[in-house]
Amino acid sequence: MLSYLVYTSKKSAHCDEEEVNKILESCQRNNKEITGVLLHSKDKFIQYIEGNYQEIKELYDKIKLDNRHEQVMTISMGQIKE
DSSP: OEEEEEEEEEEOTTOOHHHHHHHHHHHHHHOTTOEEEEEEOSSEEEEEEEEEHHHHHHHHHHHHHOTTEEEEEEEEEEEOOO
């Protein structure tokens, strides 16, 4: 079943625009079955992702270990019914 996840995190001090571009390139290359949007400001990320539950969970586990993110916090997660 199609699922979604919304999380927020604080950008680490070394996460500049080049690092954000690397994140986006990695997403496009590695997550063919997951869609979403990544928004960022000077010091924060918020991302909405959707896809197969297991794939989202595996991706989120990687994000939580990524040193470009700090204080990763789940905002919402669930199943998409329609």
